[in-house]
Amino acid sequence: MIKQFLKIEQVSKRYGDYTALDNVSISVPEGSIYGLLGPNGAGKTTLIRIINQITLPDQGNIILNGEKLQPHHIAMIGYLPEERGLYKSMKVGEQALYLAQLKGLSKSEAKKRLQYWFEKFGIGGWWNKKIQELSKGMAQKIQFIVTVLHQPKLLIFDEPFSGFDPVNATLIKDEIIQLKEEGATILFSTHRMESVEELCDHIALMNKSKKILEGEINTVKRNFKTNTYETALDTDNPSELEAALKERFEVHPATFKTLDTYLKLKITLDDGASSNELLQYLINKAKVHHFAEVIPTVNEIFIKKITDHG
């Protein structure tokens, strides 16, 4: 059984008349990359602030590493907020040292680790520069280093890729994967669901202050797939073939990019029917250039989930 590193139990938070979180429970398995997904205003940032003890919940419990959340836990958490910045007129090195010491590192230890990271990112010469002399991308590297420097067991990234340029985004992505391999648990929060889909093992969908879905990503996708296949066919008489297919299956036109003009279709099979049957049928009728199962994206699952609930 996989240990749950972080457990949110029935947490609610209200701001006056506005309910930011309504009885939300999630559990994040140890060593996973967990995506907290949902549109703006769904309550993701509030939840993250509660985990970081910036805000207190009105109700509910947070269990971290088997213990009820306590002030000393902040040393175990690395947090990269959505609204992030650094002191503009402070020197890079001093600032990184200060922030590391606030997380509980000793000065000498912080210095040692900073040297390692600065070397790794090839920014050794920045130590005595002021933040205002750096570009935005450079400052983002420093922010990332500061977030992971104290080797937190739980890393929380709120909208991590917003504002990062593609080069830095890739760099950060690789670093995150490595941190996961080293045993860290990672919690992502984003409204751009496609940006983290490939990274996440587990996801929770949030909408209007409520959690509407949670689970291992493949399980979720399996539950939402409709036995639909996408295909590109080369045939002399496309309309005849399409009509023939429509008699046997549920068929919709599809759009995706191919080199030549083919007949592109989305074909949905009955539950329990095998893709091989369809493929065999198609091979006899046309030249199959493309055949793939349609796996729903998180975005599609989210939209379906919301529309299903009215």
Place this chain on the structure above:
Amino acid sequence: MDKLLLIIKREFIARVRNRTFIVMTFVSPLLVFAMIGVIGWLVSLNKDQIRTVAVHDESQYFVSAFKDTKNLRFKDFSSSPLDVVKDSVVLKKFYGLLYIPKPHDTIDFVNSVRFYGENAPTIEILNTIERVINNKLTETKLIEKGLDVDAIASARTKISLKIENFSGEKSSKLSNIIKIAFGGVAGYLLLMFIVIYGNMIMRSVIEEKTSRIIEIIISSVKPLQLMLGKILGTSFAGVTQFAIWLVIGGILMFISVFVLGIDLTGANPATTAVYSEARNLEQLQPILQDIYKLPLMTLVCCFFLYFIGGYFLYSALYAAIGAAVDSETDTQQFMMPVVMLLVLGFYIGAFVVIENPHGMVSVIFSMFPFTSPIVMLMRIPFGIAWWEIAISVFILFLSIIGVAWIAAKIYRIGILMYGKKPSYKELLRWMRY
């Protein structure tokens, strides 16, 4: 605790390293001294100027009474006709012409004396001339009535009231001036300190908000810790700056008095008043005695108590204002009541306390926490019962806890709010979260 120290250290270093701070620390005492020097120089320039007044005295009775002074010369032009004198006064660029008609020819003599000049004469010169004519005229009238002028002069006495309270403490007009000066300086210092360093705290909170570092920081420390560290760090920077000002001021004073030999007192109206008063009474010794008689221990202790109390009370407000807004331009609306309270305290001290240090208004405002630091500091030199001070300090420190609690609530919410400037209504709502 370690984190609080870290924050205090960072805030202190950030303030002290700031270029404006350095310039302010070292240049402003020089500027102040330069200004005093320039004013002193200008005043002395005026003093050295010798003015000549032509006197056309038709009876030639008054003219002998006009004695030359250091800066004022009188020239007798009584023998020439008035028109000729007028022309020559203009020609010779004299300061003016004094025309005195014959007293017995003129029915309304007192209103017939004329002063002609290019510009209106200074009050000082007018007073001198009026005094001379008055004296001469009074003397004449006394003699006419058959009175002995010398006897009257020797009988004239000048009284200086000695003031003593029922427990036997003596005081004087002079000691009242000293009391006002002590209280005023203490109150003014506190006011300046609050305005300068309160603003510094506010700006540094806004800076954390606009640079978006705030959320990174408060994921490591509690907002209250950050607020407290900021207030303390900035205060230490402020105390450092004040100490440097005192040292530089002392050195400059020493140089100017002992090395350059400049009489600085002449340029400073407040000290001039005390000095001239002292000269009038022909006693400099009582100044020192009066200073010793002031409740010095109480004054020093209370200065620190009220200084710390008043400063903390207001800096919590400044921090909350900084947290509530996004930029310095948005602070106006919230700054107004704060500055009004400060100024109110100072005006109550400057006008009401001096008139009546133990009156109802003085007592009430020396209890009200937002004005008590300034008003009470101004009252203490006049002798205040210890229990009155105790109640006032108690109310002040109780209010600090209350205000800091409210400020911390606004601060906690405000630092995470971006965009719209909140209204007072919204601030009230934040307090309830």
